Amino acid sequence: MEKVKSFFTAKRILVLLxxxxxxxxxxxxxxPVRVNMLFFNIDIPMFYGIIAVGLIGFVCGYVIRGRK
Known part of the structure; x- marks a missing residue:
């Protein structure tokens, strides 16, 4: 018998959660929050900062995972 892979694995459910x-x-x-850069300050909604940090973390994890 062929093994049928389920789309909803434990790892995918955890990532989606x-x-x-x-x-x-x-x-x-x-x-709004003030973000202090090296030579300037910007005021942005905290939403964008949280999403940006999440995306940066995802990209870093993806790049590091590819090196194994």
Whole structure:
């Protein structure tokens, strides 16, 4: 018999759950914050900062995972 792979594995469910929690947390935080860069400051909603950090973490994890 052929083994049928399920789309909803434990790892995918965990990743989707973490992604959902990050999105909910980001949506609940729309207050403006000041981001201090090296030579300038910008005021952005915290939502964009949370999403940017999440995307940077995803990209870093993807790149590091590819090196194994």
């Amino acid at each position: 973490i992604l959902l929690l990050i999105v909910i947390f980001a949506v609940l935080n729309f207050s």
